[in-house]
Amino acid sequence: xIVKRKELSFWERLYLPAxxxxxxxxxxxxxxxxxxxxxxxxxxxxxxxxxxxxxxxKDQEGRTKCxxxxxxxxxxxxxxxxxxPPGPAGAPEAGNVEKAPKEFEINMLRCIFCGYCQEVCPxxxxxxxxxxxxTGSTREEMIxxxxxxxxxxxxxxxxxxxxxxx
Amino acid sequence: xxxxxxxxxxxxxEKIRIKVDGRxxxxxxxxxDWQGKLQPTTMLQACALAGIDVPHYCYHPxxxxxxxxxxxxxxFGTPVIGPDKKPVLNEDGTPKMMRSVLPYEPxxxxxxxxxxxxxxxxxxxxxxxAATKQMREAVxxxxxxxxxxxxxxxxxxxxxxxxxxxxxxxxATSRFAEEKVHKPKQVDLxxxxxxxxxxxxxxxxxxxxxxxxxxxxxxxxxxRGSYNTLTHFPGKPFDNNYTLNTVDxxxxxxxxxxxxxxxxxVWFLKETKSICTSCGTGCNIVIGSRQEKIYRCExxxxxxxxxCWMCDYGRLNYKWIGRDDRLTQVKxxxxxxxxxxxxxxxxxxxxxxxxxxxxxxxxxxxxSSAAIVASARQTNEELYLLNKLAQQLSAITDAVxxxxxxxxxxxxxxxxxxxxxxxxxGICGDQMGSKLPKIAExxxxxxxxxxxxFGEDVTKHGIGADLLGRLDLLIVSDILxxxxxxxxxxxxxxxxxxxxxxxxxxxxxxxxxxxxxxxxRGDARPEWEFLHExxxxxxxxxxxxxxxxxxxxxxxxxxxxxxxxxxxLGDSGVTIPI
Ligand code: SF4
Ligand code: SF4
Ligand code: SF4
Ligand code: SF4
Ligand code: FES
Numbered sequence: 001x002i003v004k005r006k007e008l009s010f011w012e013r014l015y016l017p018a019x020x021x022x023x024x025x026x027x028x029x030x031x032x033x034x035x036x037x038x039x040x041x042x043x044x045x046x047x048x049x050x051x052x053x054x055x056x057x058k059d060q061e062g063r064t065k066c067x068x069x070x071x072x073x074x075x076x077x078x079x080x081x082x083x084x085p086p087g088p089a090g091a092p093e094a095g096n097v098e099k100a101p102k103e104f105e106i107n108m109l110r111c112i113f114c115g116y117c118q119e120v121c122p123x124x125x126x127x128x129x130x131x132x133x134x135t136g137s138t139r140e141e142m143i144x145x146x147x148x149x150x151x152x153x154x155x156x157x158x159x160x161x162x163x164x165x166x
Numbered sequence: 167x168x169x170x171x172x173x174x175x176x177x178x179x180e181k182i183r184i185k186v187d188g189r190x191x192x193x194x195x196x197x198x199d200w201q202g203k204l205q206p207t208t209m210l211q212a213c214a215l216a217g218i219d220v221p222h223y224c225y226h227p228x229x230x231x232x233x234x235x236x237x238x239x240x241x242f243g244t245p246v247i248g249p250d251k252k253p254v255l256n257e258d259g260t261p262k263m264m265r266s267v268l269p270y271e272p273x274x275x276x277x278x279x280x281x282x283x284x285x286x287x288x289x290x291x292x293x294x295x296a297a298t299k300q301m302r303e304a305v306x307x308x309x310x311x312x313x314x315x316x317x318x319x320x321x322x323x324x325x326x327x328x329x330x331x332x333x334x335x336x337x338a339t340s341r342f343a344e345e346k347v348h349k350p351k352q353v354d355l356x357x358x359x360x361x362x363x364x365x366x367x368x369x370x371x372x373x374x375x376x377x378x379x380x381x382x383x384x385x386x387x388x389x390r391g392s393y394n395t396l397t398h399f400p401g402k403p404f405d406n407n408y409t410l411n412t413v414d415x416x417x418x419x420x421x422x423x424x425x426x427x428x429x430x431x432v433w434f435l436k437e438t439k440s441i442c443t444s445c446g447t448g449c450n451i452v453i454g455s456r457q458e459k460i461y462r463c464e465x466x467x468x469x470x471x472x473x474c475w476m477c478d479y480g481r482l483n484y485k486w487i488g489r490d491d492r493l494t495q496v497k498x499x500x501x502x503x504x505x506x507x508x509x510x511x512x513x514x515x516x517x518x519x520x521x522x523x524x525x526x527x528x529x530x531x532x533x534s535s536a537a538i539v540a541s542a543r544q545t546n547e548e549l550y551l552l553n554k555l556a557q558q559l560s561a562i563t564d565a566v567x568x569x570x571x572x573x574x575x576x577x578x579x580x581x582x583x584x585x586x587x588x589x590x591x592g593i594c595g596d597q598m599g600s601k602l603p604k605i606a607e608x609x610x611x612x613x614x615x616x617x618x619x620f621g622e623d624v625t626k627h628g629i630g631a632d633l634l635g636r637l638d639l640l641i642v643s644d645i646l647x648x649x650x651x652x653x654x655x656x657x658x659x660x661x662x663x664x665x666x667x668x669x670x671x672x673x674x675x676x677x678x679x680x681x682x683x684x685x686x687r688g689d690a691r692p693e694w695e696f697l698h699e700x701x702x703x704x705x706x707x708x709x710x711x712x713x714x715x716x717x718x719x720x721x722x723x724x725x726x727x728x729x730x731x732x733x734x735l736g737d738s739g740v741t742i743p744i
Contacts, residue, residue: 123318
């Protein structure tokens with residue numbers, strides 16, 4: 001389809017009126033209160049409910065809450081999550097925890113911070129936290145492993161502790 | 167077992183008319199039961215014929231009926247019969263129906279278990295009435311009273327009947343405020359099975375399977391009421407060769423496989439129809455794989471071969487496919503020069519070059535100076551191509567027999583999946599392996615200068631390393647390295663059955679096809695592909711470049727396969743006279 005271009009009027013072709021209009025806006029803002037934030041020296045207060053990077057959490061007694069059900073891996077739209085299930089042997093240090101992931105990776109370059117993983121998790125083991133600016137100098141560095149995710153996630157004070165009385 | 171044997175066509179069966187959900191249908195009065203004996207058709211079978219699925223747990227078409235889970239309850243009605251023994255009619259001429267009701271409470275519907283109640287002429291089954299729905303909801307609620315919230319850690323999740331019916335007939339919240347009964351978890355039932363008693367819904371499928379199908383009365387229930395618990399007899403582990411079938415038929419996640427436990431969630435698995443290659447029975451299977459890794463094999467129903475079952479030995483014999491020492495390169499070797507680790511000097515080649523060089527050498531070799539040792543683990547098509555090569559070279563051929571203990575159910579003493587195919591293709595005579603000494607003798611005398619070996623370690627079968635060293639040309643195709651591949655001049659990396667397509671002919675003459683589940687490793691290629699190229703280069707006669715075309719060509723040439731095509735094999739195969 002060819003869209004016909006409208007002919008410019010003489011006034012529009014003069015070009016100066018548009019420049020003057022632009023300067024007017026600049027001048028108006030010049031005398032107003034400043035709104036620009038000096039990021040990164042100045043940091044923004046992240047509101048509650050913000051969807052930042054997803055991290056794993058532990059319960060009050062230090063157990064990994066994630067049970068490696070792989071629902072988040074399944075639901076994740078960009079396939080950012082890769083879980084290695086524990087297999088039949090189970091980790092010796094796991095105690096009465098019947099199932100926990102052997103490895104849990106989130107590729108933060110792929111993650112779109114959609115929050116589906118948090119929503120689907122039946123164990124409340126993964127939460128989108130307030131980190132929004134993740135940097136690294138290699139791609140590998142941006143694939144967060146289980147230990148890092150657990151360290152960043154911290155403790156979740158949940159009323160239900162799945163493995164406490166098992 | 168009689169259910170496994172094919173029967174002559176039964177005489178025509180009388181049909182009766184019934185109504186399912188208001189729809190008139192005609193169903194046979196009798197239907198074969200789990201043993202293949204004719205029994206009165208049940209409401210559940212009639213509903214299935216009408217295309218209506220009645221939820222059930224304890225019913226299994228290949229097991230005796232127990233009728234203990236009550237999930238299949240349906241409301242039904244029978245025609246009212248007058249004193250004259252004729253149906254009483256309504257004013258509009260339709261037969262008057264008597265709905266099933268509780269004897270002491272005529273307003274309340276009374277269900278019957280569809281899995282065990284035979285149909286009668288004129289019966290109406292209300293498979294989706296409000297009363298039927300209410301019965302299902304009540305049964306499900308009672309089954310869930312003590313059920314743990316284990317789905318996130320349960321291997322059955324995703325293929326669990328309890329999950330499925332909970333979605334259809336369950337409630338979002340539980341009304342059960344009391345403390346749940348706790349039963350043993352992670353019980354070690356035997357070498358391959360873990361039991362979680364809290365998840366068991368006491369359907370007794372596993373008990374019936376092991377008692378009535380396997381004949382090993384190993385499982386049973388102890389205690390009563392809510393404390394009713396499945397267990398094995400004390401001091402008698404559940405360890406027969408068919409235990410893993412109970413994992414398949416357990417409708418919930420109570421019985422789980424130690425091999426598959428916590429390895430992968432089932433919804434990630436790609437399912438490929440295949441054949442077990444561990445013995446001559448050729449059980450039909452489904453391979454579950456993800457990202458080119460095989461996680462499990464499960465039986466696939468084929469009443470002409472394996473019913474719904476397979477043996478544990480065959481099921482667990484898949485791990486070698488993922489071994490790290492697989493042959494992955496086409497190699498030219500000089501076995502007379504050794505490296506520091508005793509490895510022969512070798513250089514990596516590629517398929518076009520190797521096929522070119524090998525075919526030049528084979529064409530130049532004098533007639534009858536070559537021999538071929540094939541494997542009865544190869545497909546019909548591959549053996550057919552090898553035989554073509556043998557005819558051109560006037561080569562003597564044979565395959566290697568492999569045997570073990572057979573059992574009463576499925577496992578055959580012939581541990582090659584395609585012995586029949588090797589015979590039909592003309593690779594070996596009735597006595598497989600009888601020509602191997604002759605081949606050894608030929609090499610010793612220097613008559614045989616070229617040996618082609620497919621998928622066997624001939625050093626273990628009478629053609630030792632000293633003999634192999636005398637050959638001018640040793641071409642070996644295999645999947646894993648062995649003593650023969652070390653001495654080869656050419657090593658051609660081959661595929662496991664899960665990595666290619668093809669057909670096998672089982673001991674009873676059932677020709678069955680299998681499909682590709684995972685990609686081959688490295689440079690490995692299906693044998694039929696490069697054999698086809700080699701046969702073309704040596705004989706000059708072209709064949710088909712697709713497995714379908716190749717199979718059809720073979721079926722036309724070998725009389726035993728006459729009349730069958732790749733397409734007519736379907737999923738369950740065709741039996742040929744052998
Ligand atoms: S937030 Fe979304 S994209 Fe990121 S890991 Fe979770 S599901 Fe995947
Ligand atoms: S959904 Fe939750 S419990 Fe399941 S694997 Fe993901 S983080 Fe772990
Ligand atoms: S273990 Fe499974 S098959 Fe056996 S009785 Fe329990 S639910 Fe049924
Ligand atoms: S009986 Fe034979 S074919 Fe069947 S599963 Fe066992 S080994 Fe495989
Ligand atoms: S299926 Fe269990 S009672 Fe009918």
